Amino acid sequence: MFRTEEMDINMGPQHPSTHGVLRLKLTLEGEVISDIRPVIGYLHRGVEKLCEHRTYPMIEPLTDRLDYVAAISENLGYCGAVEKLMGVQVPPRAQYIRVILAELQRVASHLLWLGTHALDLGAMTVFFYTFRERELILDLFEAFCGARLTYNSMRIGGLYEDVPAGWFDRVRHFIDIFPSREKEYEDLLTVNRIFKGRTVGVGILKPEDGIALGVSGPTLRASGVNYDVRVAQPYSSYEQFQFDVPLGANGDTYDRYLVRMEEMRQSCRIIRQALERMPQGEVRAKVPKYIKPPAGEVYHVVESPRGEQGFYIVQVAGEMPYRMRFRAPSFVNLQALPTMCKGQMIADVVAVIGSIDIVLGDCDR
Amino acid sequence: MDRDTIEHIVIPTGQVLVAVAIVPLIIAYLQLVERKVLGFMQVRLAPRRVGWHGLLQPIADALKLLIKEDTTPAMADRALFTMAPIITVIPALAALAVIPIAGQPFELFGYTINPWISDINVALLFLLAISSLGIYGIIVAGWASNSKYSMLGALRSSAQMISYEVPLGFALIGVMMLAGSASMVKIVEAQKSAGWWFVGPQLLGFFCYFISAVAETNRVPFDLPEAEAELVAGFHTEYSGMKFAFFFLAEYTNMIVVSSIVTILFFGGWLRPFPNIEALAWLENGWIFLVPLVAGASIGWLIDQRAGTGLRWMFAGGLAGAAAGAAIGVTDAFGLASAAIPALSGAFWFSLKVSFFLFMYIWFRGTYPRYRYDQLMGLGWKWLIPLSILNVVGTGLAVLLRA
Numbered sequence: 110m111f112r113t114e115e116m117d118i119n120m121g122p123q124h125p126s127t128h129g130v131l132r133l134k135l136t137l138e139g140e141v142i143s144d145i146r147p148v149i150g151y152l153h154r155g156v157e158k159l160c161e162h163r164t165y166p167m168i169e170p171l172t173d174r175l176d177y178v179a180a181i182s183e184n185l186g187y188c189g190a191v192e193k194l195m196g197v198q199v200p201p202r203a204q205y206i207r208v209i210l211a212e213l214q215r216v217a218s219h220l221l222w223l224g225t226h227a228l229d230l231g232a233m234t235v236f237f238y239t240f241r242e243r244e245l246i247l248d249l250f251e252a253f254c255g256a257r258l259t260y261n262s263m264r265i266g267g268l269y270e271d272v273p274a275g276w277f278d279r280v281r282h283f284i285d286i287f288p289s290r291e292k293e294y295e296d297l298l299t300v301n302r303i304f305k306g307r308t309v310g311v312g313i314l315k316p317e318d319g320i321a322l323g324v325s326g327p328t329l330r331a332s333g334v335n336y337d338v339r340v341a342q343p344y345s346s347y348e349q350f351q352f353d354v355p356l357g358a359n360g361d362t363y364d365r366y367l368v369r370m371e372e373m374r375q376s377c378r379i380i381r382q383a384l385e386r387m388p389q390g391e392v393r394a395k396v397p398k399y400i401k402p403p404a405g406e407v408y409h410v411v412e413s414p415r416g417e418q419g420f421y422i423v424q425v426a427g428e429m430p431y432r433m434r435f436r437a438p439s440f441v442n443l444q445a446l447p448t449m450c451k452g453q454m455i456a457d458v459v460a461v462i463g464s465i466d467i468v469l470g471d472c473d474r
Numbered sequence: 475m476d477r478d479t480i481e482h483i484v485i486p487t488g489q490v491l492v493a494v495a496i497v498p499l500i501i502a503y504l505q506l507v508e509r510k511v512l513g514f515m516q517v518r519l520a521p522r523r524v525g526w527h528g529l530l531q532p533i534a535d536a537l538k539l540l541i542k543e544d545t546t547p548a549m550a551d552r553a554l555f556t557m558a559p560i561i562t563v564i565p566a567l568a569a570l571a572v573i574p575i576a577g578q579p580f581e582l583f584g585y586t587i588n589p590w591i592s593d594i595n596v597a598l599l600f601l602l603a604i605s606s607l608g609i610y611g612i613i614v615a616g617w618a619s620n621s622k623y624s625m626l627g628a629l630r631s632s633a634q635m636i637s638y639e640v641p642l643g644f645a646l647i648g649v650m651m652l653a654g655s656a657s658m659v660k661i662v663e664a665q666k667s668a669g670w671w672f673v674g675p676q677l678l679g680f681f682c683y684f685i686s687a688v689a690e691t692n693r694v695p696f697d698l699p700e701a702e703a704e705l706v707a708g709f710h711t712e713y714s715g716m717k718f719a720f721f722f723l724a725e726y727t728n729m730i731v732v733s734s735i736v737t738i739l740f741f742g743g744w745l746r747p748f749p750n751i752e753a754l755a756w757l758e759n760g761w762i763f764l765v766p767l768v769a770g771a772s773i774g775w776l777i778d779q780r781a782g783t784g785l786r787w788m789f790a791g792g793l794a795g796a797a798a799g800a801a802i803g804v805t806d807a808f809g810l811a812s813a814a815i816p817a818l819s820g821a822f823w824f825s826l827k828v829s830f831f832l833f834m835y836i837w838f839r840g841t842y843p844r845y846r847y848d849q850l851m852g853l854g855w856k857w858l859i860p861l862s863i864l865n866v867v868g869t870g871l872a873v874l875l876r877a
Contacts, residue, residue: 231695
């Protein structure tokens with residue numbers, strides 16, 4: 110008697126909750142999703158091709174623009190890759206400062222994720238609270254390298270220069286106050302019935318699906334897979350620090366939330382250890398003025414806030430790479446979205462996108 | 475004009491005009507208050523560029539909406555698209571007609587003026603009926619926009635509002651049984667003779683009513699129809715300028731109406747606290763109690779801000795102020811307490827209570843995430859409806875046993 114039909118709906122690329130220019134083609138039965146296809150590429154800038162016409166030091170600012178929410182992780186990964194190719198040993202002090210920067214960046218990135226994720230679920234206030242603390246971190250970065258978003262903070266072989274006077278005290282102050290601030294967010298969300306209703310059991314990713322799809326980072330660890338590049342293949346002297354890798358049990362949106370909240374605490378723990386054991390000495394190894402790595406290939410991975418961030422360089426000769434390739438965690442994690450969203454409701458899509466924590470600059474490159 | 479014409483035509487018309495003129499102004503400033511309170515909760519400053527601390531911001535906003543281009547999507551149904559905001563806003567404003575803001579009439583130019591537009595004996599039924607009408611505007615808006623997001627928003631809205639009408643109605647029945655009337659004035663008078671506000675015996679009814687009412691007005695955490703994270707702006711996605719302003723006006727008018735109904739039905743309307751205890755009669759002139767309280771708390775808060783002592787001085791200042799106010803009231807110092815004008819003091823208590831519930835709305839908005847569509851339906855049908863029916867049965871039994 111009644112004729113029902115599925116409705117196709119375009120979510121994005123100018124939709125408020127797709128976190129940038131992601132476009133989703135949804136097929137809906139009422140409010141239930143029967144099919145979902147992510148369409149990407151709206152932010153493609155051809156960074157990999159651009160790199161083939163830049164000298165090695167000139168590429169680092171380009172890496173800032175990949176995952177602009179966690180630019181320091183990109184810097185760290187890129188510099189690490191070139192250093193591996195050249196066989197340069199980074200001085201211990203530079204390694205420790207890099208760890209502090211990378212972990213602060215992880216906290217800042219997770220804060221941005223938490224604020225926007227909560228905002229997508231309708232909780233407005235958390236967003237302002239997280240930005241209050243993110244601001245403190247950005248101030249630290251600004252004091253360190255002068256920039257607040259695209260830092261270009263490292264150099265091949267170490268750092269441009271040592272940290273400014275009093276910077277470590279400011280970092281210490283931040284990690285002292287941060288746990289109480291994090292409790293404020295948790296008070297608003299962790300035990301909130303509505304928040305749990307929106308996240309528990311929503312967008313479940315099974316561990317075997319996660320591994321098959323190449324998912325990494327907190328998104329994979331929330332499914333209970335213990336894989337953290339910082340532990341599995343330590344870089345920048347991560348093997349010298351004590352920290353736990355938080356794991357989830359069910360792989361749902363709530364677990365991904367809990368994992369990231371715990372990661373922020375662990376990051377503070379790592380920073381505290383780095384501050385206590387900060388070595389003295391140079392912050393930059395001796396590298397030639399014109400960087401011409403020997404011919405060869407190198408693949409280097411770091412644990413960015415979003416997951417496994419890989420850098421693949423093919424060097425043939427000269428000052429420029431022959432081929433550059435970035436393994437973008439957002440790109441790989443995004444392909445798990447249809448698996449997580451089928452059969453859920455339209456409101457769950459924004460919750461799941463938020464919990465994967467994609468950055469389109471990273472995804473499209 | 476003879477006296478009869480004036481009493482039956484001129485005065486009611488004047489009252490209607492005053493209501494229709496004043497309520498949008500109140501709403502404009504309610505919105506400023508909302509932004510300020512949210513700003514305070516969210517550690518930011520809120521508007522402060524237009525006028526002193528943003529006091530002229532609502533006027534600037536209204537002007538902006540007035541001169542903004544009024545667009546209609548090419549594929550929209552023009553007639554319905556234009557009618558939808560009107561269909562929404564008229565019932566919202568019409569509901570104001572049966573809301574009494576004070577108990578005693580007052581004299582003006584030799585005429586007796588009631589502090590309500592009309593006191594009909596089916597006021598509650600009228601309110602239920604008229605508030606359901608507003609849904610049509612939303613459905614029509616979503617349909618006429620010819621946009622998928624609007625349509626989804628409108629469907630959600632109609633499902634939500636129809637579901638929550640049911641517990642809303644049941645929650646009112648308890649009050650009606652206790653008061654033995656559906657007239658707003660009679661209900662408040664029943665609370666006066668009962669000696670306590672109906673929130674006492676009708677606590678369950680109050681919770682059911684208030685939660686359903688928040689859902690009915692589409693506010694956080696039930697703001698699914700306009701869930702910006704999912705549906706962009708729901709049913710009013712395609713609206714701009716004055717047409718959008720009408721939806722906005724309707725939403726905030728509904729908030730005021732709902733807060734007024736809660737106040738009247740459960741919190742004694744214009745009655746002071748403990749309306750039958752003579753020793754507290756000085757509370758009739760509520761401001762002699764509240765002005766010292768607010769002043770003390772504000773001074774304490776300022777000290778706290780300077781000294782960084784949390785909220786310690788604010789509470790101390792508030793307590794001291796309250797004590798001072800009570801002292802002035804009990805001793806009738808300066809003859810302040812006995813100088814109360816009944817209509818004014820009624821309006822004072824009424825607006826104080828309404829403001830409190832409006833504040834609750836803002837507080838919710840600052841605290842809660844949003845429900846999902848199916849969870850919202852679950853809450854309505856699985857919890858609120860059984861609870862409100864239980865409340866009706868319980869109240870009925872109690873009334874029967876006492877009689």
